[in-house]
Amino acid sequence: MPRSPGRRSEILDAFVRYVAERGYDRTNIGDIADELGMSKGTIVHHFGTKSQMLRELEETHLSRQLDVLRTAWDRLAAPQERIVAIIYTSTLLHVIDRDATVASQREVVQLSDDPSMQQVQKLRDQLQALTIDEIRNGVDSGVFRNVDVELAALQLWGSLQSLWVWFDPAGPRTPEDVGAAFVDVFLGGLLLDRLELSKWADPSADVVSVVRQCLATATGATN
Incomplete structure (x- = not known):
């Protein structure tokens, strides 16, 4: 399945904002998924791990x-x-x-x-x-x-x-x-x-x- 550049950018933007507001340790992939209306699996599909996003x-x-x-x-x-x-x-x-x-x-x-x-x-x-x-x-x-x-x-x-x-x-x-x-x-x-x-x-x-x-x-x- 090809990856959507738009969704990937959207995920990373949300991650950056969460880290700025909460810090890395308190940033949760599940919260990002809920905010963007997608599954955690979609985020993993695009990035693999939270550390890769950082x-x-x-x-x-x-x-x-x-x-x-x-x-x-x-x-x-x-x-x-x-x-x-x-x-x-x-x-x-x-x-x-x-x-x-x-x-x-x-x-x-x-x-x-x-x-x-x-x-x-x-x-x-x-x-x-x-x-x-x-x-x-x-x-x-x-x-x-x-x-x-x-x-x-x-x-x-x-x-x-x-x-x-x-x-x-x-x-x-x-x-x-x-x-x-x-x-x-x-x-x-x-x-x-x-x-x-x-x-x-x-x-x-x-x-x-x-x-x-x-x-x-x-x-x-x-x-």
């Missing part, structure tokens, strides 16, 4: 994030710009692709020792490597202070990965507010010359427009 969620979300940054890299050359792009990509994804972003962040260690999740870990490592490279480039070019680049990258990603815990797009802070604050503190701690920090922390800066355009291309978002 793997697909993670791979899709992380690959999209990498695509956005690699596209932005074609238009942004300075390490300051690229660090700003990393930060704003993470904060804006909380609005543009909210469920997938929250689901991925809250389950960052879920099934981490499962061999089938090796590709997911590889994608996370690639995102980390992009950050390490740009901090190192900034140090080598005399723009950033001489810091432990790997530890600095871990600090940044650790902060960005915990956004789901406290950031509510419907709350008083916009993703632009959050991004600007992250840029001010993190980039401000790296720069040798802080005179232009306010430019990089400005949500109306050109680099933020580039990030928005790259996100729109990757996600189909219109705002």
